[in-house]
Amino acid sequence: MAAIRAAGTKPEIRIRKALHAAGLRYRLNVTSLPGKPDIVLPRFRAVVFIHGCFWHRHECSLFRWPQSRTDFWREKLDGNAVRDQKALRALDEAGWRHAVVWECSLKGNEKLNFDETVHRLVAWIRSGEKSLDIRGK
Template sequence: MNSKNTKPEIIVRKKLFSKGYRYKIHDKKLPGRPDIVIPKLKIIINVHGCYWHYHGCEKSRLPKTRAEYWLTRLENNKKRDFFNKQKLIKLGWKVIDIWECTLNKSNIAKTFERLEHQIAV
């Protein structure tokens, strides 16, 4: 599957670990099998690949061939993400989304700064 143990996910996991957070990954018992679960803080972090989760940025531009097909498919992924997130929130989890494109060299420091802030509040 495209969503398992992706590189952006591993970058985030390493950072969290180095900061002392302990987490579970791909918890089957939770809607959508969230990427990173910090049970102690009731926090879930989903690291989204821009293309597969249809971010709308540069990286999620549709291919020229079969654009219609991909649009439907990617929009369905996005809808599923949305509904899973709503379910998790209802279950009392705080859900933080991180996009692949915010983990590049020029953005990563700011992204982690924001993440730590989101975890803390």
């Protein structure tokens, strides 16, 4: 697990480049905010999380429960999901808007059109809506 990146993943970099190309400027992995969001847009008071479906226990085609050490993995992944929910609640209470872009929306059988995904994300950032959840088909 030491080789698993917490930041700078391929899906995260793709989204960051697209947001920059759309003229949006952001900060990365701000540790002072709950959940250490991947992308923070202070001007819009918005944060974006790019979640891997396995690590954040997303029920989609990319997620499979491991067959070995099942107790360990169940505890670890359940803990991740609980922490995610706490972070989103804390961001809500602090007045931040949040979006979650799931890995399955960017790759695999359920992936969405990347340009449409970025367009939805940019429109949400500029809209002022409270939250956005982008999942695969």
